Amino acid sequence: MSEQAVTAQSEDFSRWYNEIVYRADLAAPSPVRGCIIIKPYGYEVWEGIKAGLDRRIKETGHQNAYFPLFIPESYIKREAEHVEGFSPELAVVTHAGGRELEEPLVVRPTSETVIGEAFSDWIQSYRDLPLLINQWANVVRWELRTRPFLRTAEFLWQEGHTAHASHDEAEEETLQMLDVYADCAVNDAAIPVIKGEKSRMERFAGAMRTYTIEAMMRDKRALQCGTSHNLGQNFAKAFDIRYLTEANTQEFCWTTSWGLTTRMVGAVVMTHGDDKGLRLPPKLAPYQVVIVPIYKRDAQRVAVMEAVERLREALTESGIRVHVDRREGQSPGFKFNDWEMRGVPVRAEIGPKDVENNNVVLARRDVLGRQGKQFVSQDGVVDAARDLLADIQRALLDDAQAFRDAHIQDASSYDELRAVVEAGDWARSWWAGSDADEQAVKDKTGATIRCFPFEQPGGRGECVKTGKAAEKVALFAKAY
């Protein structure tokens, strides 16, 4: 008997998270500080997210392209706020080919600058607009404090960059892509998110407006899962992205950018995971069903494996991702725990008794123990599995949403806000404060404005900090 249980979430969430990431085989430590090796199982989760998002990006009229990893240092400096925002975390190449470079090359932290430069060439006339480009890439930001998936020195993402003829068109695009992100989060990752606008302080470096989808993790901390920026004409002016109007006048374009990262994998872990390990939403699970064969003697083995193989084929043919656990050395009990750790939504058990009765046991990951098990006729397995998967997908979302809603509270005074945040919950409060006020709240409580949610109560209220008349409520929370 070995000691194999993970640290409980309630005991030390951060330790729980780290253990799950490594033990569920999502990632491995890397030789470089702050980076991780994304292992096949973790990468497949990312590929699932990526596939769903890429499809939606294309459906909304964007095309994929690829821009260079290296950016001339001077580019970064062209947009004032952008430099200021990113300088501290840049990785810079000063030598190449055995010689010092004339101009250092920045390893991209994001690509507004290179892409902006390209756009200025590509766009001549209003007929070239809108220009809708996306790229899948890796970027590097030398963060001081890193965590697997949530914040790594190098991460994978998608960054969309678009140029438009008017502010309103750009704004529409920005909001459309936020909807796309929310759709991915909710319908693929089963993560309920709150759409909203970032405060000035939390805005992207160089953006006019930043929109976000915010999710609540199992420790009640907030995680920004994706952002969409209306860049106004800031980058167009810095990179001279202009177009000729129908009336033959020169105008600056209105640009947007939006990104979603491998952080989403961390969000899946922290939104759905429990003390037994991962709980993967069926739509993103590399294996949706794992079959664990059970047998004692060779004679049983043959019969059981025959049934297993039949089942595997039937499930695969119906489009379900199946894995058969053929490992010889491990007991069924060990395998049950192992696959629970790895979050496979449905486990199918087939033993001699099932072969005899033409049965199979289906166990759902989101309902542990006997309650989550059911006997199904082998002939009905495909339908049963399909129903179960759909149900689990829904249940995970409902579960996460109920959890989140139970931990957001209205706070109508500063004292209340502090109490709510101190209890770990999110506070919803009227806000009309300045940057300094926002900073003060952060210093005092550790909470930041996650966003001004699109869903507003309406009317006006009294700012929780300044007492001034406020038109919007903000969500305050401790964040990753």
Add this chain to the structure above:
RNA sequence: CGGGGCGUGGCGCAGCCCGGUAGCGCGCACGGUUUGGGUCCGUGAGGUCCCCGGUUCGAAUCCGGGCGCCCCGACCA
């Protein structure tokens, strides 16, 4: 960059105070046993004890210096 902690087989650790040339658990390999909720037994492989220097007949252990990592904050997707 401030505050804590730690560097010993793949992983987690003990040994260090009181120097004598390395041990435990897990994992791994092989054999057997077991298999419907983390089987058990046996055999075996695997180590520059972070690095450099010093003290000593002898250093994982003592002394000096370096390096690295982790955790907690500030910066951030």
